[in-house]
Amino acid sequence: MKKSVLLIGIDGASWDLITPWILEDKLPTLKRLYEEGVCGNLKSTIPPESGSAWVSLATGKNPGKHGIYGFMTSGKLINATQVKTKRIWHKLTEHGKRSCIINIPVTYPVEEINGYMVSSFLTPADEKVYSYPPELMDSLKRNDYKIDVKYERYGFMPDQRDIIEKRGELKKQLYDIMEKRYLTVKEFMDEKWDLFMINFKECDEFQHLFWDEKETILEFFQKLDSYIDNLINKFKEKNPNAFVLIVSDHGFASSPNRVFNLRVWMQQKNILYDKRTMIQKIVPPVYRKLTKIPFFSFISKSNKFKETREKFHRDSIESTPVYYKESGIYLDKNVYSGEEYEKLRGRIISELKxxxxxxxxxxxxxxxxxxxxxxxxxYANYGPDIIALSKHNYAASFSYESNELFDDIHLNIPGRHFSEIYGIFIASGDDIKTGKFNGLSILDINPTICHILDIPLDKDCDGQVLRTIFKIESPYYSKETKYSEEIQEKQKIKDALQKIKL
Ligand SMILES: [Zn+2]
Structure with a gap:
């Protein structure tokens, strides 16, 4: 019998948070799925960021093969054209299968696929068309569909300065976004699909904002739990043999209250040789002082001030031969090579431990x-030379504005996930076993979906088919894993689209 897959993302959900609620019967749909099917931790990418994690989920490959490490590159937002390898919907298109891809990170600009696509966060706020086919925008508009919250922005990033005071308003917006997304995707389920992927990214935002108020998060998740129940029922009307997968791309934790300055540490260890210009040396402490002077603090709140301060910081760190940013330490290979490079890397790792x-x-x-x-x-070289992720209660910095090795820090957003690498995985369906599983990876989702839908896996896929989640008597347990020959990928997708149109 023809099978299909419904994948629902609860962005940033972790077992630590939801297991007690499941055991207390507070999330009845998740409880039912948890008891009927298989579940386990889903190991994310490093760094566990929505961008790299969702691209790994969709490709079955590590960032070294798809090229996406975070959601910024050289001070700019990443987009779908930078993903270096095929994603699951391309493979379905090649094989004449239909997919509906809604709100999966790094899908802007949307591409022509056999099915529907609506892009996710990182879509420019002023973009008028973020669906494929473009006519789908009519249903999105009719449903008052929104991709994400309208934050006051500082450049690309949400303005976090008075976010706590704005939480009431943001909460309302997030409930509204989730409801409209639910109603819209429910309409799309009037059709038959081979693969339907929907991510409730608002769960990530909600946890960032309310990590200090777990009951508030519970209420939000309870709403989603009821939506998930309705979506599964609706999907099964047209696709009675569906497999249901519930996943998240990473976990969550509280924000750091201490900061460790790697720049100061490297200077104390005589690792850092400072090549900055005189201006680059003078300006950072002045920036910091300005924010503390009442008259200038007004100016320092302007977007322009923040943008130049950030650009200055970026330029300064990149002019030094060793620097830290986002998830790791970068060494300038024009300065360090061969044995010297290896020695320095080894030394930094062992001393940081x-x-x-x-x-x-x-x-x-x-x-x-x-x-x-x-x-x-x-694309492994796009990543840092040394991966360095601090514990959730420590932020690592590389600031020239302060000379303290350790300092207290207070962030306005209560929740973070910069080293929370475990998300959730639940699978349910007639052919699925019950029980708990260990060792599942976000890289395994693409090959497992390919296996279910009878699509050959990419030869260089890093994940594995999760064969052991299937009942021993089911054909999915014994079915051989098929791999595709490397083909002219783009050409094959084009040919397939042509055929569908004819
Ligand atoms: Zn996420």
Whole structure:
């Protein structure tokens, strides 16, 4: 019998948060799925950011093969044209199967596929057409569909300065966005689909904003739990043999309250050789002082001030031969090569492993490793030379504005996920076993969907078919894994689209 897959993303959900609610019967749909099917931790990418994680989910490959590490590159937002390899909907299109892809990160600009696509966050706020086919915009408009919250923005990023005071308003918007998204996708389920993927990205935003109010998050998740029940029922009307997968792309934790300055540490260790210009040395402490002077604090709140301050910071760090940004440490290979490069990397990793906060006695870093131990593929060099992810209660910085090695920090957003690499996985369907599983990876989703839908896997796929989630007597347990020969990828998609149109 023809099978289909419904994948629902609860962005940023973790078992730590939801297991007690499931056990207390507070999330009845998730509880039913959890009891009827298989579940386990889903290991995310490093860094566990929505951009890289969702691209890995859709490709079955590590960032070294798809090229997406975060959601910014050289100060600009990433987009779908930078993803270097095919995603699951391209493969379905090649094989004449239909997919409906709604709100999956890094799908802007939308592409022509056999099915529907509505892009996700990172879509420019002024973009008028973010659906394929473009006519789908009519139903989106009719339903008052919105991709994400309208934040006051500082450049690309949401303005976090008075976000706590705005939480009431943002909460209303997030409920509204989730409801409109639910109603819209429900309409799309009037059709038959081979693959339907929908991500409730608003769960990520909601946890960032309300991590200090777990009951508020519970209420939001309860609303989503009832929507999920309705969506599964609706989807099964047209696709009675559907597999249901519930996933998240990473976990969540509280925001840091301490900051560790890697720049100060490297200077104390005589690792950093400062090549900055005189101006680059003078300006940062002045920026910091200005924000503290009453008259200038007004100016310092302007977007222009923040943008130039950030650009200055970027230019300064990139003019030094060793610097830290986002998820790791970068070494200038024109300065360090061969044995010297290896020696320095080894030294930084082993010494950072030992770094403890003197005020708490706690180690600062959770994940430290060489690039090649975590990334592999033609774009592995896009990632940092040393991956360095701090524990959730520590932020790592590379600031020239302060000379403190450790300092207290207060962020306006209560929740973060910069080293929370475990999301959730639930699978349910007639052929699925019951029970808990270990060792599941976000890289396994693409190959498992391909296996269910009878599509050959890419030869260089990093994930595995999750064969053990199927009942032993089901054909999916015993079915051989098929791999595709490398083909003229773009040409094949074009040919397939042509055929569908004829
Ligand atoms: Zn996310």
């Amino acid at each position: 030992e770094v403890k906060d003197p005020s708490t006695g706690e180690y600062v870093f959770k994940i430290l490793g060489k690039n090649e131990n975590i990334y592999f593929g033609p």
